[in-house]
Amino acid sequence: MALAARAAAAAPGFEFRVLSYNTHGLPAYAALDDPARRFPIIGGKARAYDVALLQENFRWNAELVAGGGPWTVERGNASRFAGTALCALLCDGAGLTLATTLPREALLGLTSRPYEACSGWILGANDCLATKGFVHARILLGGEYEVHFVNTHLDAGRSPEDRAARRAELAQLRAYLEREAATAPIVLGGDLNLDAANAEDIAIRDEFAAALGLHDTGAGAAPGGAWTKLDYLYWRDGSAVLLEVVEAGEAREFVDDADAPLSDHPAIYARLRARPLF
Numbered sequence: 001m002a003l004a005a006r007a008a009a010a011a012p013g014f015e016f017r018v019l020s021y022n023t024h025g026l027p028a029y030a031a032l033d034d035p036a037r038r039f040p041i042i043g044g045k046a047r048a049y050d051v052a053l054l055q056e057n058f059r060w061n062a063e064l065v066a067g068g069g070p071w072t073v074e075r076g077n078a079s080r081f082a083g084t085a086l087c088a089l090l091c092d093g094a095g096l097t098l099a100t101t102l103p104r105e106a107l108l109g110l111t112s113r114p115y116e117a118c119s120g121w122i123l124g125a126n127d128c129l130a131t132k133g134f135v136h137a138r139i140l141l142g143g144e145y146e147v148h149f150v151n152t153h154l155d156a157g158r159s160p161e162d163r164a165a166r167r168a169e170l171a172q173l174r175a176y177l178e179r180e181a182a183t184a185p186i187v188l189g190g191d192l193n194l195d196a197a198n199a200e201d202i203a204i205r206d207e208f209a210a211a212l213g214l215h216d217t218g219a220g221a222a223p224g225g226a227w228t229k230l231d232y233l234y235w236r237d238g239s240a241v242l243l244e245v246v247e248a249g250e251a252r253e254f255v256d257d258a259d260a261p262l263s264d265h266p267a268i269y270a271r272l273r274a275r276p277l278f
Contacts, residue, residue: 043067
């Protein structure tokens with residue numbers, strides 16, 4: 001064991017931990033619980049990760065940031081209702097948050113985009129009200145390895161229209177990454193709303209991953225639980241930087257004092273190592 005520990009410590013590269021978590025940050029009347037209590041706890045626990053990819057942080061960013069400790073927090077695209085009378089009620093944007101405990105100067109660039117497709121205004125999971133999209137960040141790890149991180153939340157719902165929206169959203173994301181991160185190493189996470197037990201969703205998921213050369217880290221809920229697998233963490237190597245998955249799974253610390261989950265999704269994580277190609 002001592003030899004293995006010394007070998008790991010001597011391994012070249014930079015090791016980092018990534019969290020992906022749908023935080024269930026709807027207004028309290030829709031969440032049917034107490035987000036104002038949950039979000040400082042979530043924020044405190046998420047600071048244990050170098051990079052946190054959070055979804056559904058719609059209304060509770062101040063409470064999330066109040067979790068204590070230094071953090072660079074960047075939010076996603078604005079609402080499609082910005083500048084209209086509806087903004088008073090529906091102006092929460094994508095609900096995406098990318099946060100890092102790495103030095104602020106490590107964040108080399110950040111882009112947020114709304115998805116052009118959506119399905120459902122009153123019915124169909126109401127996704128068009130949310131202005132879902134993606135966040136793309138370039139982060140310099142260890143002062144040496146530039147890795148691209150992507151956070152996204154796709155359309156929900158089980159109808160053919162919902163699946164068509166998810167396919168169109170992934171096509172938009174794919175085209176963007178092929179243009180803006182063509183040879184870059186990528187870590188991509190989020191709530192894809194693609195059920196790992198549904199053949200149609202699997203086909204959409206695997207087509208997208210194969211097109212970009214993405215590999216599943218294996219992050220997911222612990223076996224034997226009741227969670228439906230909708231949340232994913234993917235990775236791929238770049239032309240000059242290789243990524244290695246050291247460990248992945250469910251971040252089981254995201255429970256409250258009553259041992260109840262802090263969201264209606266599992267928190268998933270991966271520990272990776274970035275190293276040079278040569």
